[in-house]
Amino acid sequence: xxxxxxxxxxxxxxxxxxxxxxxHNDTKFVEYLKRWTDINLKVPGAIVLPTxxxxxxxxxxxxxxxxxxxxxxxxxxxxxxxxxSNGIIIDLSLYKGVEVDADSGTATLKGSILTKDVATTLAKxxxxxxxxxxxxVGAIPYFLAGGASLTPSITGFGADQILSAHLITAKGELVNxxxxxxxxxxxxxxxxGQFFGLVTQLVIKCHPLHALGNDQGTIWAGSFVFPLSRAQxxxxxxxxxxxxxxxxxxxxxxxxxxxxxxxxxxVIATKYTGDPKHAPEAYKALYELHPLVxxxxxxxxxxxxxxxxALGAKGDFKRFGIIGLHRFNQDxxxxxxxxxxxxxxxxxxxxxxxxxxxxxxxxxKKPDFDSAMSLHDVRYFQNNLIWHTDAKSRAKVDEYNxxxxxxxxxxxxxxxxxxxxxxxxxPVHRRYRGGERIARLKSLKREWDPxxxxxxxxxx
Numbered sequence: 001x002x003x004x005x006x007x008x009x010x011x012x013x014x015x016x017x018x019x020x021x022x023x024h025n026d027t028k029f030v031e032y033l034k035r036w037t038d039i040n041l042k043v044p045g046a047i048v049l050p051t052x053x054x055x056x057x058x059x060x061x062x063x064x065x066x067x068x069x070x071x072x073x074x075x076x077x078x079x080x081x082x083x084x085s086n087g088i089i090i091d092l093s094l095y096k097g098v099e100v101d102a103d104s105g106t107a108t109l110k111g112s113i114l115t116k117d118v119a120t121t122l123a124k125x126x127x128x129x130x131x132x133x134x135x136x137v138g139a140i141p142y143f144l145a146g147g148a149s150l151t152p153s154i155t156g157f158g159a160d161q162i163l164s165a166h167l168i169t170a171k172g173e174l175v176n177x178x179x180x181x182x183x184x185x186x187x188x189x190x191x192x193g194q195f196f197g198l199v200t201q202l203v204i205k206c207h208p209l210h211a212l213g214n215d216q217g218t219i220w221a222g223s224f225v226f227p228l229s230r231a232q233x234x235x236x237x238x239x240x241x242x243x244x245x246x247x248x249x250x251x252x253x254x255x256x257x258x259x260x261x262x263x264x265x266x267v268i269a270t271k272y273t274g275d276p277k278h279a280p281e282a283y284k285a286l287y288e289l290h291p292l293v294x295x296x297x298x299x300x301x302x303x304x305x306x307x308x309x310a311l312g313a314k315g316d317f318k319r320f321g322i323i324g325l326h327r328f329n330q331d332x333x334x335x336x337x338x339x340x341x342x343x344x345x346x347x348x349x350x351x352x353x354x355x356x357x358x359x360x361x362x363x364x365k366k367p368d369f370d371s372a373m374s375l376h377d378v379r380y381f382q383n384n385l386i387w388h389t390d391a392k393s394r395a396k397v398d399e400y401n402x403x404x405x406x407x408x409x410x411x412x413x414x415x416x417x418x419x420x421x422x423x424x425x426x427p428v429h430r431r432y433r434g435g436e437r438i439a440r441l442k443s444l445k446r447e448w449d450p451x452x453x454x455x456x457x458x459x460x
Contacts, residue, residue: 003045003068003088010048010062017094019049032091035076036136037318039394042084049094053110053166053174053200059090060198061172064453072198074112074138076314080424080455090198098139100125100206106163109202115139119302123217127206128301130155135305136312140202144193146373146421148322148381150219150304151273153248153362154211159191159373160365166201170453174200188444191373191421192432195441195457196448212301213248213274219304220272220279222296224286228255228264231337235330237285238268242328242359242380247282248274249361252383253333255340256354264341270296271304311385316352317394319386323405324378324418325357332407333357339407343400350397352387355404372441374433378418382408424457 007020014020021029024043032047045068050056063070069087071080083089095111098121107122107129116135122128130149132142147158155161164186165177175197177185185196193199209217226234238253251270257263268286272279276298280287287294340355358381366376382405388397409417419430432438445458452459 003086006062006066006068007046009066010059013058013062014055015051017051018055019047019094021047021049032089032093034314035073035078035081036312036314037077037079038315039079039317039319040082042082044083044087044089045085046088047091048088049091051094053095056090056092056095056111056198056200057168057172057174059088060168060170063088064170064172069453074141075114075136077134077137078141078422079319092138095200098122100127102126105206105208107204107206109139109143109204111140111200113139115142116302116305122206123209123300123302125206126209126217128155128209128212128217129204129206130158130161132158133305133308134312135309140199141194143202143204144189144191144199146191146375148420149364150250150271150301151212152250152360152364154273154365155207156365156367156376157191157373159193159371160367161204161206162186162190162193162202163205164203165189165193165199167197167199169197170449170451184440185444185448187370188372188441190369190371192441192458193372194422195445195454197454209301214276214298216298217301218276218298219301220270220276220296220298221304221307222270222272222279222283223293224268224270224283224289224291225293226266226268226289226291228266228337228341230289231266231334232330234266234268234289235328235333237289239328239330241283241285242361245361245363247278247361248272249282250359253357253359254354255337255356257344257351262351264344265292317386317388317391317397319401321382321384321386321401321405321423322358322420323382323409324375324420325380325382325408326378326412326416328357328359328380329408329411332410335407336404339400339404343397347388347390347393347396347400349390349393350386350388352385353397354385354387356383356385357381357408358383372432372437373421374431374437375418375420381420424455428458 073081073091092112096113097110143158254267421431
């Protein structure tokens with residue numbers, strides 16, 4: 001039986017505001033099909049847009065009864081929010097919200113609420129929380145999948161903020177996940193929550209703005225630009241700066257060719273989480289190198305990512321790959337510059353690609369509970385942005401990306417390799433370190449999603 005023939009049964013149980021899109025040529029269908037990346041993009045049998053938690057539950061119940069596979073879409077950044085004509089996309093765009101409880105210092109996130117909306121709403125109430133680098137990322141998936149944070153030494157990771165959740169199981173049951181009701185499932189949701197069900201709501205921990213080290217709720221952000229010819233001396237200075245935990249420095253060393261000039265360079269995008277007046281001293285060594293460009297200023301934390309909004313554009317072939325590292329290997333980093341130059345020469349359509357090294361001078365704050373998130377000891381990451389426009393370049397660009405990882409891991413043994421949780425490539429033990437942790441997660445998967453409705457990850 002085709003999906004189209006079964007949809008009237010679904011429509012009959014949904015509230016009037018819900019939409020079911022099936023016409024591939026309709027402008028609305030085309031618009032909702034768009035994602036941040038076109039990698040592996042497929043065309044579903046239908047795109048279903050619920051308007052409430054109850055609608056979400058009814059859709060999953062119908063899909064379970066009708067044996068229709070589905071994927072979820074929130075902000076549209078996940079490579080896995082796509083499915084072919086045999087399935088449907090549950091697009092949460094029409095169901096979203098954020099409510100702040102100032103008395104308890106918590107916030108309730110609903111549906112497809114984006115990180116920018118969360119940051120802005122919290123700031124108006126005098127709070128912030130652990131959020132990452134993208135304004136258009138779905139906030140709930142961000143928290144569930146680990147959540148690399150702008151403020152790790154203050155807040156920890158995104159997953160560490162989760163207090164409770166509403167989860168729809170593979171059978172369509174709505175479960176209230178709390179420390180009292182389902183402590184083991186809450187353990188899994190904090191860092192691996194994308195594998196156990198459709199999470200419609202999260203209650204998260206918030207932090208008062210003054211925890212940033214100033215009463216204005218600001219952080220300092222700056223950028224330093226150098227020609228690639230100065231990479232060796234810049235890398236030497238950066239190693240000392242990144243290893244100095246007296247200052248709360250953080251940021252990215254990026255190898256890229258920014259528009260409009262497209263001249264290859266090193267851009268050091270910096271943050272300082274603490275009293276902004278100390279930032280110039282913390283970055284004094286960079287100023288003394290007399291970069292081509294040097295700027296920095298305090299800004300409200302809810303606006304910290306606004307300058308990167310262009311990176312959130314939908315379309316093209318894009319991917320963020322993140323691996324954990326235990327040190328900054330200067331020689332390997334210099335070789336990745338040569339590798340990037342080779343990539344752009346061979347695949348000119350990959351000019352937007354950036355090979356990035358991410359650091360935090362202070363370790364991430366570790367919560368007083370255990371969870372699926374296991375990267376609190378990792379302060380360094382290779383955080384590459386892969387971006388090309390020609391489908392024919394797909395394999396070659398991935399090949400160069402893998403080579404850059406191999407270079408940055410060259411001082412480690414296989415046992416030391418670490419991957420950040422959101423991806424599904426590579427061995428699971430790199431994302432969820434420790435045999436006991438993996439055993440617990442696999443046990444949870446067998447209990448809550450034994451047939452792999454929400455992917456077969458952790459079942460294999």
